[in-house]
Amino acid sequence: xxxxxxxxxxxxxxxxxPDYAFNRLDKESAELFENSISDYxxxxxxxxxxxxxxxxxxxxxxxxxxEQNAKNISVNVQNQFNRTPPDRTGFGxxxxxxxxxxxxxxxxxxxxxxxxxxxxxxxxNEDGTNKSKIDMMITPQEAMVIFENFxxxxxxxxxxxxxxxxxxxxxxxxxxTILSADYKDLYVDLYWQFFTSIVESDEITEYLKNYNxxxxxxxxxxxxxxxxxxxMQQILEELRNANFS
Amino acid sequence: MRNIELTYSEDFxxxxxxxxxxxxxxxxxxxxxxxxxxxxxAYRYLQIHEDSQDASQEVFIKALKNLYRFxxxxxxxxxxxxxxxxxxxxxxxxxSLLSFFGKNSSSDELDIxxxxxxxxxxxxxxxxxxxFLKMLNQLPPKQRETFALxxxxxxxxxxxxxxxxxxxxxxxxxxxxxxxxxxxxxxNEFI
Numbered sequence: 001x002x003x004x005x006x007x008x009x010x011x012x013x014x015x016x017x018p019d020y021a022f023n024r025l026d027k028e029s030a031e032l033f034e035n036s037i038s039d040y041x042x043x044x045x046x047x048x049x050x051x052x053x054x055x056x057x058x059x060x061x062x063x064x065x066x067e068q069n070a071k072n073i074s075v076n077v078q079n080q081f082n083r084t085p086p087d088r089t090g091f092g093x094x095x096x097x098x099x100x101x102x103x104x105x106x107x108x109x110x111x112x113x114x115x116x117x118x119x120x121x122x123x124x125n126e127d128g129t130n131k132s133k134i135d136m137m138i139t140p141q142e143a144m145v146i147f148e149n150f151x152x153x154x155x156x157x158x159x160x161x162x163x164x165x166x167x168x169x170x171x172x173x174x175x176x177t178i179l180s181a182d183y184k185d186l187y188v189d190l191y192w193q194f195f196t197s198i199v200e201s202d203e204i205t206e207y208l209k210n211y212n213x214x215x216x217x218x219x220x221x222x223x224x225x226x227x228x229x230x231x232m233q234q235i236l237e238e239l240r241n242a243n244f245s
Numbered sequence: 246m247r248n249i250e251l252t253y254s255e256d257f258x259x260x261x262x263x264x265x266x267x268x269x270x271x272x273x274x275x276x277x278x279x280x281x282x283x284x285x286x287a288y289r290y291l292q293i294h295e296d297s298q299d300a301s302q303e304v305f306i307k308a309l310k311n312l313y314r315f316x317x318x319x320x321x322x323x324x325x326x327x328x329x330x331x332x333x334x335x336x337x338x339x340x341s342l343l344s345f346f347g348k349n350s351s352s353d354e355l356d357i358x359x360x361x362x363x364x365x366x367x368x369x370x371x372x373x374x375x376x377f378l379k380m381l382n383q384l385p386p387k388q389r390e391t392f393a394l395x396x397x398x399x400x401x402x403x404x405x406x407x408x409x410x411x412x413x414x415x416x417x418x419x420x421x422x423x424x425x426x427x428x429x430x431x432x433n434e435f436i
Contacts, residue, residue, distance in 0.1 A: 015417035018424040022396065050424055053431040057377060062397050063281065065374050069294060070284035070301060074276040077305040081272065 008036035013043055021050045022058070256321045264313045275312075276305050282322060282398055283329050289393055290333035292382060300336055304329045319407055322400070326408050380430045384423050391416050392423035 008016070013036055019025045020033045037044055253259045253274050263271035283304050287297040307328055315324055381389055390409055394400045395416075402413045411419070 014421050015414070018395075018420050021424070024395075024399075046425070049432065050428045053428050054424075056373075057431065060370060060374055060377075062285075062374065066281045066285040066288070066397070069288070070280040070298070073280040073284065073298060073301045073305065074273055076298075076302050077276050077309075078269065078273060080302060080306055081309060 006032065007039065008032060010040055010043070013037055013040060017043065017047060017050070021047060021054060257317065260312055260315060260317075260321075263309070272309055275309070279322070279325055280305070283325055285393065285397055286326060286329045287333055288378070289382065289389065290330065291336060292378075296336060296340075300329065300332050303332050307332070320404060322398075323404060323408050326394075376434065377431075380427060380434075383430070384426055387411065388419045388423040388426070391419040392427070395420055 013033065016025060016029065016033050020030060025033060037047065253262070253271070256278075259271050259275045259278070262268045263275065280301060283301045284297055287300040287304070288294070291297050291300060304325065308325060315321070381393065384392065387409065391405060391411075394405045394408065395402075400408075402416050405411075405416050406413050409416070
């Protein structure tokens with residue numbers, strides 16, 4: 001029995017129709033298309049119509065139309081590119097990401113080191129011995145004046161919680177090396193006193209009378225290192241004048 | 246002038262030469278090889294000669310700056326097509342923003358070309374080409390792009406599939422529908 005020649009379905013013919021119309025099919029596919037389309041007169045009509053109208057379109061050289069319109073692009077790109085030199089292989093990534101990252105890291109390291117050295121200097125006396133900021137600013141006698149009425153304040157539960165927290169933070173190895181044993185307790189008390197105020201020094205007295213502002217303790221705890229000596233003296237002055245009645 | 250691009254027979258030769266030495270000849274060859282393709286894609290999106298030229302320049306600047314990042318998993322044409330579509334989308338967004346604030350963009354100044362000195366045949370051709378491209382822009386974007394990439398740029402269905410993310414079967418259906426619709430529009434035009 002002889003095999004009947006392979007025929008394309010309606011859908012397959014539709015899919016190949018434009019390529020057939022524009023001569024884009026290989027010889028074998030084109031022959032198969034021609035053998036199959038005779039079974040579908042409506043597709044044959046469609047093909048005839050497409051051939052008729054696209055005959056005119058096919059005569060136009062769209063390629064040269066686009067080429068003509070695009071002809072200055074290479075010159076303009078070259079001119080523009082000469083103003084901004086291109087990145088080279090790998091170097092773009094290196095210069096854009098790695099170099100700035102290394103630079104930033106170097107700056108951070110320098111800042112940390114200088115910051116540490118500054119701290120050490122500020123904690124050293126002229127004779128080279130280490131003493132805390134507190135050592136230099138007030139005497140135990142002064143502290144006694146400040147904390148004259150201290151006892152009644154310590155009744156407050158919130159305060160006790162806070163002070164224990166502060167004490168825990170204060171007795172870290174760093175503080176223990178900085179502070180002499182005599183001043184350690186004083187320092188803790190003073191530390192607490194800072195937390196009983198807020199940054200605006202003129203409100204310290206008010207805050208010392210009202211211990212509900214616990215959040216300010218944390219605020220000052222956060223900012224303690226940033227308080228300069230002048231401001232600290234201002235706070236101490238206010239504390240001396242505070243009326244705890 | 247064309248002999249410059251003839252020194253490179255393959256895309257990877259252009260890429261290698263440009264990326265390793267920064268050779269401006271490689272950059273020129275690259276732009277010359279693809280400028281017509283990029284322009285035609287840009288023109289379909291923007292429909293204005295000036296804007297399409299600006300967009301094409303931007304595409305090549307971006308492409309050249311990032312050529313060393315091209316991973317060669319797709320063809321250069323596919324990669325350029327994606328950059329062009331992105332650049333054109335940005336330009337269209339900018340254009341709509343400008344028109345929202347009442348500032349006329351170049352979209353209002355359709356191709357100002359002095360035709361008075363050109364031969365009649367050229368003018369006739371030019372007019373028909375413009376008309377045909379306008380018809381093309383009436384098609385749905387997928388059909389329009391399938392038609393353009395196949396008919397003008399002669400890409401294979403596999404390449405178009407990679408660009409548009411549509412199956413080869415779907416593309417053939419799109420192509421047939423686009424041709425059918427354009428045929429009807431052209432018929433009306435000629436009658």
